[in-house]
Amino acid sequence: MTENLTIGERVAWYRRRRGLSQEVLAGLVGRTTDWLSKAENNRIELDRLSVITALADALDVSLGDLLAEPTLMEWSSDSGHRTVPALREALMDYRQLTPLLGSRPEGEPPALPELRANVAEVFDAYQGSRYGFATRRLPFLLADASIAARMYSGREREEAHALLALTYQGAAMVLGKVGEMELAWIAADRGLAAAQQSGRSVVTGSLFRSVTHCLLSTGRFPAAVQLVNDAAGVMQEELGDASAQYLSVYGMLFLAGAMAAARAEDRVTTRTFLQEADEAARRLGADANHMWTAFGPTNVAIHRVATAGELGDIQVAIDLGLRIDTHALPVERRVRHSIEVARALSAWNRTDEALAKLLEAERDAPEQVRHHYVSRELVIGWVRGTRGRPSQSVAGLARRLRVV
Structure with a gap:
């Protein structure tokens, strides 16, 4: 299959x-033959x-097959020439899965402050929509975090497991963005296991959200x-006197759930x-970025727009979407919202506005x-x-997205 086919x-x-x-296919998804044609x-x-998920189920293919995912990650100065395959190898390394089968690491374990800084660097790259950079860094970070989790003891071991869990979460988030849904699921599942060994409820909550996103991305909405x-x-149980980090993770869990419910x-x-x-x-009080959630009133509003679009309430998505000021949010959130608004505008044949919105998003985050x-x-x-040739703007965008 090529990338230049429509769904x-x-x-x-x-x-x-x-x-x-x-x-027959129309009957399987409860539609008319005319609609399918x-x-x-x-x-x-x-x-x-x-709707796309129902068609994928009836055809016995994955959701990604109909969405043409994944797409090829371009080589760049950020990514180098080793991208998703290198991260796949790191996730499939049995020595990280079963330390008993690998030799015990020698020397000093990675320093936890340096490991924390490297985890933050990957999450910052994700929120900056720099997927090539994050993909290049993650295999090395996974190796270091795995070694740290094996070599430290006591409270340091708990922190090492928390950092390992967050590294897996970072991998799941990046892989999900580039369409590698099965690999993202593996990373999120491993991350949840590491989070539980950390004993830190806020990290476990963060990984619950990551697994929810993977279920969402693979079309398993009821799950x-x-x-x-x-x-x-x-x-x-811990919500009564919850910290800002905990409230942010808790709120984001429900935003992911709202998207799943809308798609269901x-x-x-x-x-x-x-x-x-x-x-x-409201309890948090303002937009923030605790645990790299970008959670707050604005992100809730963004999800109101996204869920309205999923439910087919296009006018609601347009009216609310155009009013939301996202300038203070991380790039990933701003651009994801712009794509959603562009989709709603296009559905109402406001193509020029939709194109302008998408071009604006591309300037901020081409990847x-x-x-x-x-x-x-x-x-x-x-x-x-x-009819005839597309405009120069559309044709140029099509070339850059590799869909022509």
């Missing part, structure tokens, strides 16, 4: 491979993950909702989760825009929907 065209390609007629021929945009409910039940088309749970996050934001399936789908749709 509808991929549906048609896999449907033919499965030997299914349009009538229009979707496959790009007369209807497939931009809601709930993600259930995890949020279960994790919140555990975290509520569960409006009641979406509203409930957003309300819970809003309460945590993030290139790797997000919504960006690619929007641009492919604009190119295909133009």
Whole structure:
């Protein structure tokens, strides 16, 4: 499969491979044959993950197959010439999984202050949408954090496990952004195990959120909702006198859950989760970036826009989305919101405004825009929907996103 097919065209390609007629596939997802025909021929945009997931399930393919993920990570001065494969090798290293099978490390373990600084560097790169840089650093950081977790004892061992958990979380976040969903799941699962050995509830809560995101990204929406409910039940025990870090992690867990509920088309749970996050934001009092969450009232508002888009409430997404001031948030949050607003504007045929929003996002974070399936789908749709040649702006963006 190539990156320059629309989602509808991929549906048609896999449907033919499965030997299914349009009538049969449409019936499997509860739609009409006319609807499916229009979707496959790009007369209807497939931009809601709930619908795309249903099609993927009926075709017995992964969600990533229909979204054309992952996309190739470009080499750059940030990434070097060893990108995702090097990180994959680090995650698959059995010596990190089962230390009994590897030789005991010799010499002094990595210094914990240096390890903390390196973890912060990776999270800062993620929030700055510098995925190539983070991907290059993570294999070395995973090795160092694993050694530290094995060699330290007592309270230092707990901190080493906390840093190992956060390193795995950083890997899961970056891998999720570049479409490597299965690897992201492995990293998040390992991170949760390390977090539990750290004895630090705020780190465990942070990894609950990471696993929720992985379930969300692979189309397992009900499982993600259930995890949020279960994790919140555990975290509520310490909520009474919670720190700012704890409130931020708790609130972000519900924002991830709200996205899962919206993609499951569960409006009641979406509203409930957003309300819970809003309460945590009110207790926090202002936007902040504790534990690299970028949590606060603005992030809650951003998720109101995103969930409205997932539920098909496009006018709500536009009206609210254009009013939110995101300038104080990290680049990743600002750009993700811009992509969401661009999608809503495009759905209402406000293409010029949508293009301007996407170009603005690309200026801030070209890697993030290139790797997000919504960006690619929007641009492919604009190119295909133009009579004659597309505008210079659209054509240039299409080339940079490698979709033509």
